[in-house]
Amino acid sequence: MRKMRTKRPPMVSIIILNFNGREFLRSCLTSVFNSDYPDFEVIFVDDGSTDGSVDFVKERFGGNPRLRIVRNEESLGFAGGNNVGVKHASGSYVVFLNNDTEVDADWLKEMVKVMESDETIGAAQSKLLFAGKRDKIWAVGQSMDYLGDVPAKGRGEKDRGQYDRLEEIFNAVGASMIIRKKVFTEVGMYDPAFFLLHEDVDLGWRIWLGGYRVVSAPKSVVYHVGGATLKKHFIWVNQFVYHAEKNCIAMMTKNYSFKNVVKYVSVRIVVDVREAFELMRVRKKGRAMAIVKAILWNLFNFRYVWNQRLRVQRVLRKVSDEYLMERVMKKPSFPFPLALLNLFPFGLELLERYKPVNRAKAT
Numbered sequence: 001m002r003k004m005r006t007k008r009p010p011m012v013s014i015i016i017l018n019f020n021g022r023e024f025l026r027s028c029l030t031s032v033f034n035s036d037y038p039d040f041e042v043i044f045v046d047d048g049s050t051d052g053s054v055d056f057v058k059e060r061f062g063g064n065p066r067l068r069i070v071r072n073e074e075s076l077g078f079a080g081g082n083n084v085g086v087k088h089a090s091g092s093y094v095v096f097l098n099n100d101t102e103v104d105a106d107w108l109k110e111m112v113k114v115m116e117s118d119e120t121i122g123a124a125q126s127k128l129l130f131a132g133k134r135d136k137i138w139a140v141g142q143s144m145d146y147l148g149d150v151p152a153k154g155r156g157e158k159d160r161g162q163y164d165r166l167e168e169i170f171n172a173v174g175a176s177m178i179i180r181k182k183v184f185t186e187v188g189m190y191d192p193a194f195f196l197l198h199e200d201v202d203l204g205w206r207i208w209l210g211g212y213r214v215v216s217a218p219k220s221v222v223y224h225v226g227g228a229t230l231k232k233h234f235i236w237v238n239q240f241v242y243h244a245e246k247n248c249i250a251m252m253t254k255n256y257s258f259k260n261v262v263k264y265v266s267v268r269i270v271v272d273v274r275e276a277f278e279l280m281r282v283r284k285k286g287r288a289m290a291i292v293k294a295i296l297w298n299l300f301n302f303r304y305v306w307n308q309r310l311r312v313q314r315v316l317r318k319v320s321d322e323y324l325m326e327r328v329m330k331k332p333s334f335p336f337p338l339a340l341l342n343l344f345p346f347g348l349e350l351l352e353r354y355k356p357v358n359r360a361k362a363t
Contacts, residue, residue: 010116012040012108012178013089014097017081019047021099022056024225028099029061037108043068045085048075077195078174086184094184098175100225102131110220111178114166122187122212123179123204125172126220127163135159138224140216141169142201145330146260147268148248150201164218170328171204172214176222179203183212187316191250193304197240198247205255208328211318238290245272245294253298254309257321269295 014032018025032042044067046054054071061067070088072081082096093115095108107126114124128138139152140163152173154163172179177200187206190199204214249272252265272291279288298305 009038009109009112010093011091012037012093012095012112013043013086013091013181014040014095014108015043015045015082015085015089016097016099017045017047017078017085018049018053018099019075019081020049020051020053022049022051022053024100025053025057026060027102028097029057031102031104032097033061033064033066034105035103035108036105037112040108041066041068041090043070043085043088045070045072045081047072047077047081076192079190079194079196079199080192082174083189083192086181086189089181092181093178094181095176095178096174097222098224100131101176102223103176104221107176107220107222111217114215114217114220115178115180118213120211120213121215122183122207122210123172123177123214124217124220125169125178125214126176126222127159127216127218128173128175128222128224129159131223131225134223137163138226139173139175140218141167141214142171142173142204143328143330144170144201144205145332146264146325147271147332148252148264149332150198163216166218167216168328169204169214169216170208170324171201174200174203175224175226176220178217179207183207183210186210188308188311191254191308193250193301194247195243197243198251202247202251202255205251205324206312206316208324209255209312209317209319214328238286241287242290242294245291246297249294249298250301250305250308253305254312257313260321 016028016032029042029044042064044057046057046069054069057067057069068088070084072084075081076084086094093112095111097103103126111124111126115121125139125141127140130136130138135158137154137157137159140154142150142152144150150170153169187203187210189203191202194202207214249265249268252268253261256264272295276288276291279285279291
């Protein structure tokens with residue numbers, strides 16, 4: 001572990017991306033400006049809002065010298081909007097904070113303390129608690145299995161201090177994460193093609209591949225409503241499914257070694273196709289077509305995804321897939337060969353019935 005020493009607290013740029021989130025801005029920005037940290041700026045990036053968010057922020061917080069307002073003429077999504085914010089950032093650290101959050105006074109100080117403790121840490125995440133139930137955990141990071149599923153660590157658990165130790169995580173949730181600005185630039189920023197969903201998972205994966213670590217910062221506490229921006233962007237669940245599946249396939253194609261692209265991306269697509277068939281059978285055509293369109297997007301944009309992959313594999317990669325699988329990834333919840341059965345209508349039934357023989361008991 002290589003200790004870092006600084007003469008004074010480093011400058012931090014807090015980027016708050018907003019899309020029609022006026023109802024959350026008073027509590028969010030008030031708590032942020034009350035942070036017990038000496039040197040930070042707030043970059044409020046409005047992503048094409050139509051609800052008067054910018055006028056409200058100017059009226060309520062415009063006199064604060066720490067505030068900078070950036071307006072996007074059209075919505076660029078979470079990925080593109082935050083990339084714009086980083087271009088305006090002056091700090092050596094960048095914090096991405098959702099607009100539907102409220103922060104404790106020490107949240108920023110505790111995140112910086114974690115980052116300053118070890119220069120191999122590329123990014124860290126606050127302990128996110130539900131805004132409406134402040135004793136329950138929203139997330140203390142995310143894990144990822146080999147097929148790209150990313151459950152939120154601790155989601156729904158009562159906070160009894162069980163996650164109060166610094167731990168390595170696969171990725172930091174973009175609702176409240178800190179990253180070294182140089183690392184963000186080095187690993188390639190957020191992928192703007194993702195728009196929404198999995199952009200933070202993809203970023204975390206590339207941070208690890210670049211030879212850095214991602215950890216939790218459990219003493220940095222942030223209260224999160226959750227899903228506020230998604231609800232503004234998505235009128236139909238089909239859009240959510242489309243972006244989630246599109247980005248998952250692209251992320252795996254970019255970041256896995258070639259042998260694991262063949263092994264796991266192919267299985268992911270098989271699982272998706274099987275799910276689309278099942279959705280058609282129960283007359284959920286829109287959701288089924290969203291999955292099909294997600295697969296087709298990756299085919300039609302194969303050159304873009306592959307060029308992104310070449311940069312990751314040839315320039316960025318410093319550790320193996322096996323290193324990450326042993327350290328911060330998880331095995332799928334079912335045996336790998338049986339995933340192929342998902343292509344067929346009877347596949348799910350076979351998976352549910354499958355029970356490995358316990359040879360010890362049999363003898």
